[in-house]
Amino acid sequence: MSRPPLAREKVLDAFERILIDEGERAATMDATARAAGVSKGGLLYHFGTKEALEAGLIVRLAELVDEDVAAIESAAEGPVAYFLRSSVMENAPLDRAIIAASRLAQSGNAPAIAALHEMRARWEDALRPHTRSTAALDLVMLVSDGLYFNNALGGDAPLTVVPRGEALEAVIALVEEAIRL
Template sequence: MSRPPLARDAVLDAFTRILVDEGERAATMDATARAAGVSKGGLLYHFNSKSALEEALVKRLETLAQQDVDDIENSAEGVVAAHLRSSQNTGSPLDVTILAVSRLAQNGSDAA
């Protein structure tokens, strides 16, 4: 599978940060485009709706969570130690994405 374009990641990162810092109501398409440094058309090229953006964020969470499970299962330190280490909130991409998706869930998003 090919890597998504950098602008797509920048938009998703900006959406995540707005959700975490300001909440779901502040995470508008316009605010996300501004925070990502892309035009509204550039945002719409990658995500044609806020729902599409939310779905991409949930997909990112699924991917990061699976990577975390894989890392735990393959850890040289053992699964218990790896799980304990992984369970600490360190501000990792997984931690931030969990928080962002929880913000969506708090407001009843279908994607979350």
């Protein structure tokens, strides 16, 4: 009888947590098995190598990006407003997958680098029809990057420079005015 998919997800969750909290060097197979509460054999059942574990994380990221792009495209408030509002990190599964993949990319992991480039390209493709020019699209992406980065720096206590409430709404309104078709 095969193991339930929950065990596989627990292993990926543990690997992701170690990457985020301690970095790529600490994210060994042994450390991941311990953190997931599974035996090394249990881990190897789902991921035979560290490369397979990394690939599993990248697949998770791609699936979460698929969900995010669908949400962008169907957002009642509009794609740009949704995208900018969701750029303020909230420790959501997508946020954690991005940070974990970024840790892998920082160590030169080519598939992680490619996945992060693909993520950005998918977001740009979803937003492009809602901007008047390449410069307007670049503005949206740069504001998003700034919101995300500044919030990421704050850890448990986000930096006060990250707009919230009325300030975030003002940023969104300014960007939407600048990019209007």
